Amino acid sequence: MIRTIRFLHPVTRTPHLGWLRGDEVVSLTSAVPEWTDPLAPWRALRALGIAAEAGLAKVAERALRVRWQDLVDGRLLLPPVAAEEVWAAGVTYERSRVARNAETKLQESVYDRVYEAERPELFFKATGRRVVPPLAPLGLRQDSRWMVPEPELAVAITASGEIVGWTLGNDLSSRDIEGENPLYLPQAKVFARSCSYGPALLWNTGAQDPRSWQMEMVIWRQGQAVYRGAVPIRQMRRSAEELIAYLLRDNPILDGTVLFTGTGIVPPDDFTLQPGDVVDITVDEIGTLRNPIVAGGVKNCSLHDGQ
Incomplete structure (x- = not known):
């Protein structure tokens, strides 16, 4: 199961895409700056024929982590898709x-x-x-x-x-x-x-x-x-x-x-x-x-x- 969120970085206040894993959020944007919305990685992994969880796990190896509760307490959550x-x-x-x-x-x-x-x-x-x-x-x-x-x-x-x-x-x-x-x-x-x-x-x-x-x-x-x-x-x-x-x-x-x-x-x-x-x-x-x-x-x- 893959759940992603979007949030404002606590310091830079820029939008980040995060992979929610229990109480931890993996900032995919910190590893791939172009990934600020879920459509980009969803489409890229499908085009490459890579299973979504395996692909995100590879990216997560070099990504920053933040605490889910810190994002909640700081009111830093964004809508999970930047829908127009x-x-x-x-x-x-x-x-x-x-x-x-x-x-x-x-x-x-x-x-x-x-x-x-x-x-x-x-x-x-x-x-x-x-x-x-x-x-x-x-x-x-x-x-x-x-x-x-x-x-x-x-x-x-x-x-x-x-x-x-x-x-x-x-x-x-x-x-x-x-x-x-x-x-x-x-x-x-x-x-x-x-x-x-x-x-x-x-x-x-x-x-x-x-x-x-x-x-x-x-x-x-x-x-x-x-x-x-x-x-x-x-x-x-x-x-x-x-x-x-x-x-x-x-x-x-x-x-x-x-x-x-x-x-x-x-x-x-x-x-x-x-x-x-x-x-x-x-x-x-x-x-x-x-x-x-x-x-x-x-x-x-x-x-x-x-x-």
Whole structure:
């Protein structure tokens, strides 16, 4: 299993690509300066016909090491892929369909139809400079009264649609704005501090079976868990490959694009996030994506420039 992260070097504050091995992070960038993003080594090792773990182990022999906890304590983590665009899919789980119907108060709604339809729901979520790193705060919309995190399995893909690896996404969403009218979806989804993914990228080596994984989410408030939920990834109605195929239809994308694949965990209808909450999203094979929640507004947000 290969998990890579991106982080700011504690001294130079330059982006580094690291191989996460237990409590230690091997800085691959210190050995190969051109490797600041996982796509470069992933593609290079494949082209050379070298097994990924064996190839990285050879590079690691001359690489610097840092402690994972030091990066966490220093808030030095970056999104694990320097994606210029983040896209998302919706209504890919039964629970999501039910929740969207509850928002609109319709039993036979557009969400029922898209859940059963051949064509999936796809939408633009964020530009790279608007992505919040792991451990950084997500921001609540000022004009929303009902906001929830949407924990999702995400894929990093090449321009041709190959899956480089998997990570975890938090698609912060306004349920009341989207529920008022489905045409308000962009406003419910795209705003300052509305998106995070990480902490690591689990490389696609052909040996993984995401459908065997389970996703969990815990929302903490003043140190107490106010919501817990879990879903097996096998409950996804559509495969990542199907979603990618539709994303690429007449829509050129860049290497390293990240696609969120939808959520199957939705807090109850009487729940809304509050400033000070902390959201943990976990898949054991990938790790835990943690983000605190703050009040939104442009004055409380600067575009992330650490990529």
